[in-house]
Amino acid sequence: MSDSAAPLRMGTVAGRGTLLAAVVASGMVFLDATVVNVALPHLGSELHASTAGLQWTLNGYLLTLAAFVLLGGALGDRLGRRRIFVFGVLAFCAASVLCGAAQSIEWLIAARFLQGLGGALLTPGSLALLQSSFHPDERGRVIGAWSGLAGVSTALGPFLGGWLIDALSWRFIFFLNLPLAVVVLIAAYRWTPESRAEGAASRRFDxxxxxxxxxxxxxxxxxxxxxxxxxxxxxxxxxxxxxxxxxxxxxxxxxxxxxxxxMLPPTLFGSRLFSVLNLYTVLIYAALSGLTFFFSVYLQNVVGYSALMTGLATLPLTIWLLIGSARSGALAARIGPRPQLSIGPLIAAAGLLLLHGISRGDSYWTDILPGIALFGLGMTLVVAPLTASVLAAAPDRLAGAASGLNNAASRVGGLLAVSALPLVVGLSGGGYERSGQLTPAYRAAVLWSAGLMVLGAILAMVLVHRPGREPRKSRPCPALPPPPTHLHEPDQDADRSRVEQHRS
The missing domain is CATH 4.10.860 (DNA Excision Repair, Uvrb; Chain A)
Incomplete structure (x- = not known):
């Protein structure tokens, strides 16, 4: 329940300020999940890192983000969402400074662990503040605006990171968070009301x-x-x-x-569909992370691209997600999620196969763009229906926990892919710097990623219900760049019911 006198409205200064704080804060977390891929060859060379060092640079962030995001939401529910949100922003900002100042790969990895912890505190708070602060009639619109605007940071991440790396240094991809954090803190303190979940003070932390x-x-x-x-x-x-x-x-x-x-009530797993969809999430996001980890390094160390050109090369993927996710969600609401969850991974796998054989001297427009475009189209068909289906498969009162778990599943998929794929394809030590070792490893990793996509498609075809077979009606949900994160709040169920009654 909000501590403010009245719910916020989008058209007010306080409403726009609160949305600004949530969007920019979430954007920092999304940005640092994508921009580091472009910087891997540069920081690896300057800090004399092995392949394992590069893996931990990504995994340290994903590990703490995935492991503590649910606890971060629970702390906000009990101690105050704005308070924990602001603390998370400060922690994320401090860790970003440590990342940018790193003098060794061990220093950078430790700072990335701390950065992920800060992200785990602020990420659930960004959505929970919007959900609890705005009038029920405007929450859908506000969260839709949040998802679209936060997605811009994901799209700009590789391009902006590549430009900063080429023009200045890889360190500035972390220092960029400093002015962004200042914007968030000013907006949060000036316009964002404090809120807590009713009854949260009496519940014990898990x-x-x-x-x-x-x-x-x-x-x-x-x-x-x-x-x-x-x-x-x-x-x-x-x-x-x-x-x-x-x-x-x-x-x-x-x-x-x-x-x-x-923290994860067993009731959630009473639905077989819910369990299947989270396994599906792990497979799809493992394939996505497997591609992005190898692709950025391969383009720079083998194909000969600069950091900026690498960022531009991957831009079509996020542009697809930005312009197509809302339409994909609307289509799934009409025909059911099964067709898109089945066809999307197959299209993405076809794109991966087109990227399998690229090498130095190939044209971007004829040899790389078609594969990236197909992969992006496949992911666009999947993301919004998957998020909506996960929430529809969970009880209404556990919608927040279900969303948080699905977000954690996507992070775990990425974590396992970046951890296991180099081992499976035989890339170790300084092999990422040598074309003779990186080329076969990249091509094998692309095939593994395509295989994970095909496995996800089969899972959807066999185990995801056809429209009408699911006992509960599917609810539309805003499409987010990764699955959204916010904790269940007891007072939100009544709000959701009032919104549904108002719509009917």
């Missing part, structure tokens, strides 16, 4: 669940990454793998034992 989940992800990720350097049979790798598996099993058992008080 700290043990968060820590077990993080430990499980960290152990498995460490084992996959370090197996390339130390060997799969080394003591460190085996211990980390066992610890990761035991922690993951402990997390599942703990959450089941806590019932509805758990």
């Amino acid at each position: 700290v043990a669940g968060s820590l077990l989940g993080a430990l499980g992800l960290a152990g498995i990720t460490y084992a996959l990454v370090e197996a390339q350097q130390l060997g799969p049979g080394s003591v460190q790798v085996v211990v980390a793998a066992v610890l990761g598996v035991v922690a993951s099993v402990g997390f599942v058992l703990l959450e089941r034992g806590r019932g509805e008080r758990a």
Whole structure:
């Protein structure tokens, strides 16, 4: 429930200021999830990083972001959403300074862990503030504006990052967050009202669940990454793998034992469709992350592109998502999600196959653009229907938790892909700098990513319900660049019901 006297409206200064704070803050998190891919060859060369070092530069961020995003939302519900949101922005900004000032790859990795933690605190708060602060009649419009504007940062990330890297240094992709954070803090303190969830103060934090989940992800990720350097049979790798598996099993058992008080209530998994869709999310986003990790490095170290040209080369993917996601969501609302969840990955896989054989001297317009365009079209068909289907498969009162879990599933997919694919395709040490080793690794990784897309398509064809077979009606949901993140708030259910009654 908001502490403000009256709900905000889009047409007011306070409404626009609150939206500005949420959009720019979320944009920083999305930006730093994409822009670093373009910088990998440069920071690897300057900091003398191995392939494992580059992996941890991405994975450190994804790991803490995925592991603590639900806890971040719970803290906001209890202690104040604006308070935790602002704290997350400050933490993210401080970690960005540490990233930009890094003098070694170990320093950079540690700072990226802290940056992901800051993102986990501010990301759920950005949507929760909009949901709790605005009038129920305008929430759909506001969240739609948030998704579109935040998506612009995802689209601009590779281009802006490439320009900064070529013109200045890779360090400025992190320093860019400083002026953005100032904008967020001014808008948040001046216009954003404080809010809390009713009854949240009486609920206990699921700290043990968060820590077990993080430990499980960290152990498995460490084992996959370090197996390339130390060997799969080394003591460190085996211990980390066992610890990761035991922690993951402990997390599942703990959450089941806590019932509805758990961070992930077991009721969510009472729907087979909900479980299938989250497995589908892991597969699709693993394929996406596998491509982006290898593609940016391959274009620069083998094809000969600059950082700026690499950013421009990948721009069609995000442009597709920006212009097509809303239309894709509307189409799925009319015909059901199954056709797009089945066809989209196959189109994306076809695009990957077109990118498989590119090499130095190839024309961008005839050899690279068609593959990127097809891949972007396939992802555009998938993203909005997937988000809406996940929420439709969960009970209304757990819509926030369902959305948060699906966001975590997308991060986990990316985490596992960046951890496992270099091991699977035989890329280790400084191999990313040598064309003879990087070329076969890139081509194998593209085929693996295409295979994950095809597997996702089969999963949708076989297990996703046809329209009319699902016992609950599907609700439209705004399409977001990655799946959205916000925690369940008890007072939102009544608001959602009033909105539905108003629409009917």
